[in-house]
Amino acid sequence: MQKKADVLVIGGGPAGVVSAVTAKQFYPDKNILLMKSIEHGCIPCGIPYMLSSLKNPDENKMGNAPLEKNNIEVVSEEATKINREKKEVTTAYGNTYGYEKLILATGSSPIIPNLPGVNKKGVYPIYKIMGYLKDFVKEIKESKSVLVIGGGFIGVEFADEISKLTGIKVYLVELLPEILINSFDSEFSEFATEKLKSKGVELITGTKVEEILGNEKVESVLLSDGRKIEVDSVILGIGAIPDTKLAIDVNLDLDFGKGIWTDEYMRTVDPDIFAVGDCAGKRDFFTRKYAPVMLASTATAEARVAGANLYELKVIKENKGTIAIYSTYIDGLVLGSAGLTESHAKREGFDVIIGEAQGIDKHPGSLPGASNIKVKLIFSRRAGIILGGQVAGGAANSELINMIGVAIQKRMSATELETLQVATHPYLTSAPTMYPIIVAAQAVSRKM
Amino acid sequence: MQKKADVLVIGGGPAGVVSAVTAKQFYPDKNILLMKSIEHGCIPCGIPYMLSSLKNPDENKMGNAPLEKNNIEVVSEEATKINREKKEVTTAYGNTYGYEKLILATGSSPIIPNLPGVNKKGVYPIYKIMGYLKDFVKEIKESKSVLVIGGGFIGVEFADEISKLTGIKVYLVELLPEILINSFDSEFSEFATEKLKSKGVELITGTKVEEILGNEKVESVLLSDGRKIEVDSVILGIGAIPDTKLAIDVNLDLDFGKGIWTDEYMRTVDPDIFAVGDCAGKRDFFTRKYAPVMLASTATAEARVAGANLYELKVIKENKGTIAIYSTYIDGLVLGSAGLTESHAKREGFDVIIGEAQGIDKHPGSLPGASNIKVKLIFSRRAGIILGGQVAGGAANSELINMIGVAIQKRMSATELETLQVATHPYLTSAPTMYPIIVAAQAVSRKM
Numbered sequence: 024m025q026k027k028a029d030v031l032v033i034g035g036g037p038a039g040v041v042s043a044v045t046a047k048q049f050y051p052d053k054n055i056l057l058m059k060s061i062e063h064g065c066i067p068c069g070i071p072y073m074l075s076s077l078k079n080p081d082e083n084k085m086g087n088a089p090l091e092k093n094n095i096e097v098v099s100e101e102a103t104k105i106n107r108e109k110k111e112v113t114t115a116y117g118n119t120y121g122y123e124k125l126i127l128a129t130g131s132s133p134i135i136p137n138l139p140g141v142n143k144k145g146v147y148p149i150y151k152i153m154g155y156l157k158d159f160v161k162e163i164k165e166s167k168s169v170l171v172i173g174g175g176f177i178g179v180e181f182a183d184e185i186s187k188l189t190g191i192k193v194y195l196v197e198l199l200p201e202i203l204i205n206s207f208d209s210e211f212s213e214f215a216t217e218k219l220k221s222k223g224v225e226l227i228t229g230t231k232v233e234e235i236l237g238n239e240k241v242e243s244v245l246l247s248d249g250r251k252i253e254v255d256s257v258i259l260g261i262g263a264i265p266d267t268k269l270a271i272d273v274n275l276d277l278d279f280g281k282g283i284w285t286d287e288y289m290r291t292v293d294p295d296i297f298a299v300g301d302c303a304g305k306r307d308f309f310t311r312k313y314a315p316v317m318l319a320s321t322a323t324a325e326a327r328v329a330g331a332n333l334y335e336l337k338v339i340k341e342n343k344g345t346i347a348i349y350s351t352y353i354d355g356l357v358l359g360s361a362g363l364t365e366s367h368a369k370r371e372g373f374d375v376i377i378g379e380a381q382g383i384d385k386h387p388g389s390l391p392g393a394s395n396i397k398v399k400l401i402f403s404r405r406a407g408i409i410l411g412g413q414v415a416g417g418a419a420n421s422e423l424i425n426m427i428g429v430a431i432q433k434r435m436s437a438t439e440l441e442t443l444q445v446a447t448h449p450y451l452t453s454a455p456t457m458y459p460i461i462v463a464a465q466a467v468s469r470k471m
Numbered sequence: 472m473q474k475k476a477d478v479l480v481i482g483g484g485p486a487g488v489v490s491a492v493t494a495k496q497f498y499p500d501k502n503i504l505l506m507k508s509i510e511h512g513c514i515p516c517g518i519p520y521m522l523s524s525l526k527n528p529d530e531n532k533m534g535n536a537p538l539e540k541n542n543i544e545v546v547s548e549e550a551t552k553i554n555r556e557k558k559e560v561t562t563a564y565g566n567t568y569g570y571e572k573l574i575l576a577t578g579s580s581p582i583i584p585n586l587p588g589v590n591k592k593g594v595y596p597i598y599k600i601m602g603y604l605k606d607f608v609k610e611i612k613e614s615k616s617v618l619v620i621g622g623g624f625i626g627v628e629f630a631d632e633i634s635k636l637t638g639i640k641v642y643l644v645e646l647l648p649e650i651l652i653n654s655f656d657s658e659f660s661e662f663a664t665e666k667l668k669s670k671g672v673e674l675i676t677g678t679k680v681e682e683i684l685g686n687e688k689v690e691s692v693l694l695s696d697g698r699k700i701e702v703d704s705v706i707l708g709i710g711a712i713p714d715t716k717l718a719i720d721v722n723l724d725l726d727f728g729k730g731i732w733t734d735e736y737m738r739t740v741d742p743d744i745f746a747v748g749d750c751a752g753k754r755d756f757f758t759r760k761y762a763p764v765m766l767a768s769t770a771t772a773e774a775r776v777a778g779a780n781l782y783e784l785k786v787i788k789e790n791k792g793t794i795a796i797y798s799t800y801i802d803g804l805v806l807g808s809a810g811l812t813e814s815h816a817k818r819e820g821f822d823v824i825i826g827e828a829q830g831i832d833k834h835p836g837s838l839p840g841a842s843n844i845k846v847k848l849i850f851s852r853r854a855g856i857i858l859g860g861q862v863a864g865g866a867a868n869s870e871l872i873n874m875i876g877v878a879i880q881k882r883m884s885a886t887e888l889e890t891l892q893v894a895t896h897p898y899l900t901s902a903p904t905m906y907p908i909i910v911a912a913q914a915v916s917r918k919m
Binding site for chain 2: 037040041044045048049066068069072076077078082083089318319320321322323324327328338339340345346348349350351352357359361386387389390391417418419420421422423424425426428429430432433435438439441442443444445446447448449450451452454455456458461465468469
C-alpha cells in the first residue's frame with residue numbers, strides 16, 4: 024500500500040500527539056497522519072501511579088481523543104525505514120507513506136544494564152505499553168518484596184507507590200551516595216530520603232547491584248557490599264536512551280545515545296525532517312552542553328515549536344536549551360528543581376551566590392493543613408541572574424517551581440525578584456513579609 | 472521626652488515591619504525605631520480566619536519577633552505631628568522623636584458609610600486591633616444571623632468563614648450586580664457565587680443597604696428592594712481609605728482618599744520622608760492611573776524598596792505601578808487575579824485578545840484530589856504582551872497566579888508563554904499536553 028500525508032508524525036507519545044495537534048492548528052489545510060508502533064500506550068509520567076493511586080491501570084492510557092478531535096488520522100504500524108530522497112517512510116508491513124514534512128517523535132527505551140541475570144522473569148524494564156504494564160502491575164501486587172534499581176525520579180516514585188500497597192517490602196538501590204542527586208542538592212534530596220524511610224522503604228545508596236539470582240525467575244539480588252537480598256520482583260529505573268534507529272540509518276543522529284541533532288526550531292539537518300521529545304538531543308540552557316533530560320514537559324514544549332514552524336517560522340523560540348524543570352511528589356511532599364543545582368553550577372565553573380528561605384506555607388502557620396516550605400535560589404555573582412532553584416514543601420510548590428522556571432527563562436536578577444509583586448493569602452501562601460522567593464532573593468542581593 | 476533615631480518608621484503593620492527590617496539589613500549601622508499606635512495588632516489578611524479556621528484569635532497576632540530579632544526598638548505611641556524643618560515627630564504623649572529618614576506606614580482605616588444606624592451596637596467596621604477583634608469574634612459567634620455589607624474579598628472571606636460556624640444565617644449584600652467584580656470577569660466571580668450559595672450564604676447583589684434598624688443594638692437591615700432582614704450583627708466590608716492625616720498636615724498628601732504621593736522609590740516630595748503600604752498612593756502598572764489597591768503583598772513590596780533605598784538607591788525598581796495581584800480561598804476553591812481583567816482592559820480602551828483553558832489539575836484526572844482548573848489570559852493585540860490573567864481551581868492556583876504575575880511584570884509575549892518550559896507531574900499539575908497557561912497562550916497566539 025502507498026499513501027501520502029502532508030505531515031507525517033512518527034510516535035504516539037506526548038511529543039507526537041502535541042506535534043500533530045499543533046501542526047493542525049497552525050496549518051489547518053494540511054492533512055496530518057500520526058504513525059505509532061504501540062497501539063495502546065500510556066501517559067509516561069503516570070506509570071508509577073498505575074500501581075496504587077489509580078484504581079484501574081487503564082485510567083493511565085494514552086488515548087487518541089485529541090487526535091480524533093483534530094481530525095488527525097492514526098495508523099498503528101512500526102516505521103522501519105526513512106527514504107530522505109523520495110520523502111517516504113516504509114513500515115514493518117511493507118507499506119510506504121510519503122510526506123512533505125516528517126516529525127520524528129520516536130521517544131526512548133529503558134536502559135537494560137549489562138547485569139548477570141537481568142533477563143530473568145520478574146525483572147521489569149519500564150516499557151510504555153499498556154498490556155505489558157498491566158501484567159507488571161499484577162505481578163508487583165502479588166510480590167512479597169520488590170527491589171527498585173535507580174534512585175532518580177522514576178525509582179523514587181515507584182518505591183513510594185509500592186510502599187502504599189500492604190505487605191510488600193520495598194528496597195531502593197542507588198549507585199550514587201544519595202538519591203535524586205542529579206536534580207537536587209543534598210539538603211533537598213534528604214527530604215526525599217527521610218520521607219521514603221518513614222514509609223518503610225529500605226534505601227541502599229552508594230551500592231551497586233552485581234547480579235540477579237534465581238532459576239527462571241528472580242529469587243534474590245547480590246549487592247556490591249556482599250549482601251544478598253531475597254526479592255520477588257526487580258524494577259529497572261536507571262534511565263532511558265533515545266530511540267534513534269530510524270534516524271541513525273539516514274545520518275540524522277547526533278551521537279549514539281545522545282539523540283537526534285536539531286536546531287532551535289527542532290529541524291534536523293534535513294529541512295523537511297523535524298525531531299522532538301526524548302529522541303531529540305537536548306542541551307543545557309546555561310552551559311550549552313549535552314543534557315540527558317527526558318521529560319514529557321520538555322518534549323511537549325519542543326513539539327509545540329516544531330508543529331508551529333513546519334512550513335513557516337511562526338513561533339520564535341526564545342528559551343533555548345533545557346532548564347531541566349522537574350517536580351515530584353512523595354506522599355504529600357513536593358520537591359521541585361529548575362535550572363542548575365548549586366553542585367552542578369560549581370562543577371561547571373560558575374561563581375555562584377546562594378539565597379535560601381525557610382518558613383511555613385500558610386499565615387498564621389497554625390491554619391489547618393500548613394506545611395513547611397524551603398526554597399533555594401542559585402545566582403551567578405557576575406551576571407547577577409538566576410541560574411536555578413529548588414523547592415520543598417506542600418502542594419503549591421508545584422507551581423512555585425514553575426514561577427522560578429519563568430524567572431530563569433527570563434534571566435531575572437535578584438533585584439527584580441526581591442521587588443516582585445506576588446499574591447499572598449492566609450490559607451494559600453507564606454505571609455507577604457516572608458514570601459520565600461523574595462526572602463531568598465533578598466539574601467542573594469545582600470551578598471552581591 | 473526627646474529622642475533621636477536614624478530611621479523612624481511610623482506604623483506597625485506589614486509595611487512598617489518590613490521597612491524597618493529591610494532598612495536594618497541594608498544599613499546595619501543605623502539605629503531604627505518603629506512607632507506604632509496599636510500595641511496589639513493583627514495580621515490584616517488573617518482577620519476573617521479568626522472566626523473559625525484559627526482555634527484562638529490570638530494566633531493571628533502581629534508579633535514583634537522580627538523587630539526584636541533585628542534589634543529594632545519599638546515604642547507604642549501615637550504620632551500626632553511631623554515637623555519637616557526640625558525633622559522630628561511629636562506623639563500624643565508630647566514626646567518628640569528626631570529622625571534622619573522617616574518612613575510613613577500609617578496604613579488605612581475602614582470606610583464607615585454614611586448610613587442611618589451605622590453607629591448602633593452590633594455593627595462592625597474591621598479595625599486591625601486585637602482587643603476589638605476578640606470582642607467582635609465573640610459577638611459574631613453568639614449571633615443567630617449576620618449580614619455582611621460588601622462583596623469584595625474581605626466580605627466574601629467573612630461570609631465563607633461565618634458559614635462554617637453552625638447555626639448562623641449569613642447574608643452578603645453587594646451594590647454591584649456581581650461579587651468580586653472589581654478583580655474578576657463574570658465567569659470567574661460566578662465560581663465564588665456558586666460556592667457561597669452551596670454553603671448556604673444568601674447573596675443579595677445589585678442591592679443597597681438603606682438603613683440599619685434597632686434600638687441601641689442592630690435588629691434588622693432595610694434594603695433598597697424594600698426587604699427588611701432581621702440580623703444580630705452587621706459587618707462592614709466595603710473597603711478602606713488611606714490614613715494620611717499626618718501627611719496632609721505637612722502637604723504630602725496626593726489627594727484626599729488617594730494616599731500620599733511617592734515616586735518609584737517610595738520617596739515623597741520631601742527627600743527624607745518615604746511612604747509605603749496602604750497610606751501611599753498606588754498607580755496601575757499599565758494605565759498609570761490611580762489604583763485603589765490595598766494589599767499586604769503590595770505594601771511589603773513597597774517596604775522592601777523603601778527600606779533598601781533610604782540612604783542610597785541600592786535596589787532598582789523595575790516593576791512600576793501595581794499589578795493588583797490577589798488570591799482568595801473559599802472552602803477549597805482558589806481564585807486568583809493579576810493585572811487587568813478583560814472588562815477593565817476594555818473599559819480603558821485596550822484592544823485585547825483573550826485566551827482560555829479549562830482542564831483538570833492532575834493527570835490522569837482520576838487521581839485522588841483532582842480539581843477542575845480554569846485559566847484566562849488577556850493580551851494586548853498590538854503590543855503582543857500579557858496584560859492580565861485569572862485562575863480558578865485547587866490549591867496550586869495560588870502560585871499559578873504568581874507565575875502569571877511574573878509574566879505580566881516581565882511583559883511576556885504569547886510566543887514566550889506558549890513555548891515555556893514547565894514542570895508537570897501526575898499528582899501536581901495538568902498534563903504537559905494540556906498545561907493551562909500554555910494552552911491559553913496558544914489560543915492567543917493563533918488569534919494574533
